Amino acid sequence: MLTLGIALLVAAVVLFVAEAHVPAGGMLGAGGVVALVAGAWIALVAAGAGLLVAVPVAVGTGVVSAAVLALVASKTVRAMRLPTSSGSESLVGRTGDVRAALEAGGAPGQVFVEGALWRAEAANEYEEREALRVGDRVVVERVRGLTLCVRKAEQWERET
Structure with missing residues (x-):
């Protein structure tokens, strides 16, 4: 079970990196947030931390990463709407x-x-x-x- 949690955490990192390099409209980043939350929860439960610790840590990690993703997405959309300044x-x-x-x-x-x-x-x-x-x-x-x-x-x- 711990291996599955770690695999999901690695998948989350891969999805976040892919989101930065592929124009997917935030879908890869959203998948990364889901993989991060699920991976953190599974890894913590498998390590014996218990639900009392695993749920708040997983949810907190997900909220922070979703907030960062939303901030980056809003800055990207704003930059795309600017008029062409060269060429x-x-x-x-x-x-x-x-x-x-x-x-x-x-x-x-x-x-x-x-x-x-x-x-x-x-x-x-x-x-x-x-x-x-x-x-x-x-x-x-x-x-x-x-x-x-x-x-x-x-x-x-x-x-x-």
């Missing part, structure tokens, strides 16, 4: 200045966004394209490879 995807919605004119016919130009010069094209594919002159304020609509698709910034967007 080209983070440029969508940012404003910049035209440095080389974008012609109405679709000829690419250059824009300066977030401290870097980018190749740019007008984003309005279905409307009549408006030429963007040097100094115009633009907003990045999407990123296609190393080319930004931009549109002219509205008045309220120019002030940011």
Whole structure:
């Protein structure tokens, strides 16, 4: 019986480590908590500690590990909801200045966004394209490879 308790405790540790490395949505961690409580209870009873000691120790261990798991899960979810802060995807919605004119016919130009010069094209594919002159304020609509698709910034967007 003691061997089963120790095996469950080892399984709990394995499940906690797996939870840290595999996106399982907390299911591996929950299984680890159950294995920890069951393993602690079985190991303590098999060692002769009695129910008076085994139950509070097993439940206390389970509550503490579940609280830690919940804290880590909430921090993980909060971090996943943050906007992208690196890479080209983070440029969508940012404003910049035209440095080389974008012609109405679709000829690419250059824009300066977030401290870097980018190749740019007008984003309005279905409307009549408006030429963007040097100094115009633009907003990045999407990123296609190393080319930004931009549109002219509205008045309220120019002030940011």
